[in-house]
Amino acid sequence: MAEKQFNTVGPSKPELHYLLDPLARVDLQEIEALIEAQRYFVLHAPRQTGKTTVLLALMEHLNAHGRYRALYANIETAQAARGNVERGITAACSAIARSAQVYLGDTRLDDWLLRGEGRAVEAEEKLSRLLAHWSQLDPARPAVLLLDEVDALVGDTLISLLRQIRAGYAQRPQAFPQTVVLCGVRDVRDYRIHSGGGDIITGGSAFNIKAESLRLGNFSREETVALWRQHTEATGQVFDEAIWPELSQDTQGQPWLVNALGHECTWKDKALRLNRAQPVTLAHYWAARERLIQSRATHLDQLTDKLREPRVHRVIAPLLAGGQALWDPLSSIDDVEYVEDTGLVALRPQMRAANRIYARLIEQVLGRDVQAPSPTA
Ligand SMILES: Nc1ncnc2c1ncn2[C@@H]1O[C@H](COP(=O)(O)OP(=O)(O)OP(=O)(O)O)[C@@H](O)[C@H]1O
Ligand SMILES: [Mg+2]
Incomplete structure (x- = not known):
């Protein structure tokens, strides 16, 4: 067998990569208790922290146990649709149906979507109807949906997705998933979604059924x-x-x-x-x-691109000046959160680079010294 490697691209796989048990990185007991109690919850962390690796391990764990039908789906493809609900929700539904094929060998979601009843259902309802259909296929084993990259979606597409999940919530577990886990870089509560109508809708109001937010941390x-x-x-x-x-x-x-x-x-x-x-x-x-x-390998390259964006530059400007200020009051909250989500800087209790390598990257790209974290105890 080939030697294992340190993984630098995508989720880690135990057969190929050195790996810390992903399920030991979360409170598995708490997660199982939340599922048991038919709760919906959020798992979030900055980029490249191991979220997807955890979700895939959780799916495998739940399915091996046999009590639930767990399904992981990455709905990132819906991002391209921006605020177009028709295209966005269709993409999210396809991603879920495709995942059911790949991970569970179940083609019935695709059948419903492409050849069955689902064809005639409007986008505004398509996702909730798909999940209802899936949940009813095997009442003895309630469905658990692990939805990844939820906050890649924007505008009315994201609002529709959250509302459709909320709409079916009361019918769980017979006719809707027992649990839906929403995964992304940000907590749903902190989503500020710009609707096509010009309103800003908060995640908390579009999705007021969240029981808990679990955050994945760095390695000790x-x-x-x-x-x-x-x-x-x-x-x-x-x-x-x-x-x-x-x-x-x-x-x-x-x-x-x-x-x-x-x-x-x-x-x-x-x-x-x-x-x-x-x-x-x-x-x-x-x-x-x-x-x-x-x-500037993959992840660092993406961070470099971000550092070149004016909104990022604006937020971290006080850091470059060696100052202690939290952030420039002229930066919008959206921009500050955008920077926080990259994981480049830690903003609390005061702004500093998240680690020494990111500090070096910021210095290189923006040409100024920045404060790096002090040694860990
Ligand atoms: N359990 C683990 N043990 C060791 N390394 C890990 C583990 N989980 C993740 N990693 C490291 O983190 C990287 C990213 O993992 P993963 O794709 O799961 O993270 P993510 O949070 O989903 O990232 P993104 O936000 O970009 O989707 C991996 O390539 C690997 O280097
Ligand atoms: Mg991921």
């Missing part, structure tokens, strides 16, 4: 080290202990950064890859860190 220092040690266990290649405090301060446990640095040290460094008997030293680590920052 112990988890960070444990993930890297999986490489040592698998290959025998050891890391200098002096790496741990650096790694911890550079990443603050940000999951993608922890993996990307691991990948640089153990894979991109060819000498170290070809000779697993050679220990990884602090000097190797520093060189890997430099390469990672210079390479």
Whole structure:
């Protein structure tokens, strides 16, 4: 079997990647209790924290247990429709039906949508009718829907999605999912949705049935080290202990950064890859860190693009000036939250770069020194 790797692209898979048990990163007991109690809830965290990995593991866990029919669906494709409800909801419905095929081998949602009753149903009702149909297919095993990238949707499409889920809520679990989990970077409560009519509708009002918001955090220092040690266990290649405090301060446990640095040290460094008997030293680590920052790999590249947007620049301007101000009062709340969602900076109790690598990125792109977090205890 091929050697496992540190994952830097997409959700992590146990057969391919070094992995911390995704279900140990959340309070599984609490999640199971919420499902048991037929609650709807939110799971949120900034980009590249491991949300999708958790949802996929949760689906597998619930289905293995056999009590529920759990389905993961990513509805990101509905984003392209912007505020066009017809196109947006159709895309979301297709994504759910397609997921049922892929993960559950169930083609009946697609049948309903493309060849059955669903064809004649208006977009304003299509999603709730699809979920009702799906839930009724097997009353002995209530449906649990894990909806990913919900806040990729905007405007009237997002409002319609939230309202359709709310509309069916009272019919659960017989004729609607026992639980719907909404996953994205932001808590639903904090959505401010610009409707086509010019109103701003808050997520809390469009979706007032949310019982709980669970936030996925970064890795602890112990988890960070444990993930890297999986490489040592698998290959025998050891890391200098002096790496741990650096790694911890550079990443603050940000999951993608922890993996990307691991990948640089153990894979991109060819000498170290070809000779697993050679220990990884602090000097190797520093060189890997430099390469990672210079390479602007995937996630860093996306953050770089964001840093070039004027609204982002505006929000973090006080940070660049070395100031202590929270943010420029001229920045709109939308902009501040947009920046917060990227995970680039932490805004509380005062604004600072979220970790040392992001601080370096901000310096490089915007050409000014910024305050990095102090060492973790
Ligand atoms: N359980 C885990 N163990 C180790 N690394 C993980 C784990 N979960 C996630 N990661 C790291 O985080 C990265 C992103 O994972 P995932 O796609 O699940 O996050 P996400 O929060 O859904 O991201 P996005 O917001 O971009 O959709 C992975 O490529 C991997 O580097
Ligand atoms: Mg994801």
